[in-house]
Amino acid sequence: MKNxxxxxxxxxxxxxxxxxxxxxxxxxxxxxxxxxxxxWDELNILRKDRNPSYEYCDSKLFLAFKGEEIVGRVAxxxxxxxxSAWGEKRMRFGWIDFIDDADVSGALMAKVEEWAAExxxxxxxxxxxxxxxxKQGMLxxxxxxxxxxxxxxxxxxxxxxLESLGYSKEVDWSQRTLNIPDKVPEKLAAFSQxxxxxxxxxxxxxxxxxxxxxxxRELFKAYNRSYTPLYCFNTVTEREIxxxxxxxxxxxxxxxxxxxxxxxxxxxAFAVTIPTISKALNKAKGRLLPMGIIxxxxxxxxxxxxxxxxxxxxxxxxxxxxxxxxxHHLHQNFIKYGVxxxxxxxxxxxxxxxxxxxxxxxxxxxxxxxxxxxxx
Numbered sequence: 001m002k003n004x005x006x007x008x009x010x011x012x013x014x015x016x017x018x019x020x021x022x023x024x025x026x027x028x029x030x031x032x033x034x035x036x037x038x039x040w041d042e043l044n045i046l047r048k049d050r051n052p053s054y055e056y057c058d059s060k061l062f063l064a065f066k067g068e069e070i071v072g073r074v075a076x077x078x079x080x081x082x083x084s085a086w087g088e089k090r091m092r093f094g095w096i097d098f099i100d101d102a103d104v105s106g107a108l109m110a111k112v113e114e115w116a117a118e119x120x121x122x123x124x125x126x127x128x129x130x131x132x133x134x135k136q137g138m139l140x141x142x143x144x145x146x147x148x149x150x151x152x153x154x155x156x157x158x159x160x161x162l163e164s165l166g167y168s169k170e171v172d173w174s175q176r177t178l179n180i181p182d183k184v185p186e187k188l189a190a191f192s193q194x195x196x197x198x199x200x201x202x203x204x205x206x207x208x209x210x211x212x213x214x215x216x217r218e219l220f221k222a223y224n225r226s227y228t229p230l231y232c233f234n235t236v237t238e239r240e241i242x243x244x245x246x247x248x249x250x251x252x253x254x255x256x257x258x259x260x261x262x263x264x265x266x267x268x269a270f271a272v273t274i275p276t277i278s279k280a281l282n283k284a285k286g287r288l289l290p291m292g293i294i295x296x297x298x299x300x301x302x303x304x305x306x307x308x309x310x311x312x313x314x315x316x317x318x319x320x321x322x323x324x325x326x327x328h329h330l331h332q333n334f335i336k337y338g339v340x341x342x343x344x345x346x347x348x349x350x351x352x353x354x355x356x357x358x359x360x361x362x363x364x365x366x367x368x369x370x371x372x373x374x375x376x
Contacts, residue, residue: 004103006071008111011061017043020061023073024097025286033146034153035278039286041247045134046075046095052239053130056081061095062111064104072098072105076112077130078119082234090232091116093126094134097154098161105161117376125170125232125373127152132233133244137173137346137369138162145366148307148343149277151175152369159370167372171231173346176363180334180341188360192328195321201268203329204259209249215259216245218267226312230348231371248309251277251300255333258326262317269322271311271330273342275300278307303337308345319356327360 011020021042028034044050046061057079064072077092093112098104109124116124128136135152140159147153196202204215217238224235236244251274260269280299284292313322334342343366344358 004107005066006103006107007065008107009063009065011063016063017047017061019070020046020063020073020095022286023063023070027097027099028153031153031155033143035147035149036282036284036286038281038284038288038292040288045130051130052237052243055237055239057130059130060115062108064098064108066104071101072108074108074112076115077128079130079234082232085234086232088123089119089121091119091121091124092128093124094129094136096127096158100155100157102161102164106165109162109165113376121376123373123375125371128232128371131236131240132227133236133240137371140172140368140370142175142365142367146278147367149281150307150309151346151367159372162372165374167374170371170373172349173369174349174365175346175367175369176344176358177366178342178344178358178361178363180331180339182335184328184331184335185360188324188328188331191321192324195325199317199320200263201260201322201325203325204261206254212252212254213245213249215267216249217241219259219270220244222267222270222314223310223312225314230351253300255337256306256330258329260322260325268317269313269326271326272309273306273330274309275302276305276307276343304340306339306342308342311345323356323359
């Protein structure tokens with residue numbers, strides 16, 4: 001497909017997959033607030049022979065060229081499980097990046113819409129991934145801040161381009177920061193104990209790696225239950241959970257992990273925070289070897305700034321104060337190990353249950369990301 005000097009090619013070969021993954025490294029090489037992902041991780045997500053999400057998803061990847069130069073990319077994704085659960089005919093787009101050229105963004109999105117039209121789909125939306133554990137949401141506020149490792153950073157012109165193509169806001173995710181006081185708030189400590197006594201819940205103590213993997217699986221089962229009502233959500237599978245645990249358990253420091261168990265030892269609430277690795281990833285420049293792993297390991301030993309990767313409470317325990325139990329436990333360790341600030345997990349604007357979890361802390365805005373959509 002060629003339009004106004006822009007050629008769109010579908011990614012089919014291993015070499016083209018690598019070019020797809022590497023394009024942002026060139027595009028953002030002078031932008032210090034963009035975080036460079038590990039190429040191997042990106043390839044594992046995007047290749048059908050490596051990502052278990054392809055059990056219920058289909059996708060096509062496209063590269064935009066001007067002459068021989070790559071000037072843009074996009075992934076078109078069909079999540080059949082989500083479409084079935086929500087009764088939709090929706091095409092997602094993700095992994096979208098392009099130079100500041102309306103012909104390029106227009107040609108990329110035209111290709112996505114072309115495939116959607118062929119399938120008689122009714123809506124195109126994004127940026128979204130294969131599931132909710134993938135990066136989602138186009139940055140619309142907070143360009144002056146360093147992105148976190150599990151979120152999207154893009155140039156301000158992206159949203160203007162998409163709006164000119166007929167896309168408009170569907171939902172926003174707000175990302176905020178909390179400054180950690182030097183003392184645990186008295187109300188937080190007192191209410192945490194009341195909730196523990198009332199419901200018989202407890203914090204998981206330090207466990208072996210084998211048991212941590214077990215509770216990690218249980219955490220994601222609780223995650224599936226906690227997030228089911230949310231925008232375009234679909235439950236993650238056992239294979240997807242195993243993939244996430246394999247990637248993240250080596251990075252998890254249990255003193256910054258809060259898992260709340262009920263009387264039957266079931267996970268009913270959770271929060272995972274990890275020392276920020278954003279600058280380390282930029283030093284790694286997309287590679288784990290030879291120095292990438294060293295940069296990341298060093299970052300994981302610095303506790304002043306943490307990223308919250310995920311937080312949630314299962315439905316039957318929502319609005320019962322388990323946020324006090326989560327944060328009382330975390331706050332004690334934050335003080336002990338010198339944590340000064342936490343960048344919270346992006347919160348869907350309609351997800352009041354998660355937003356209320358942070359009631360004990362004054363929050364400051366950090367970034368806002370948006371999913372845009374277009375009806376065909």
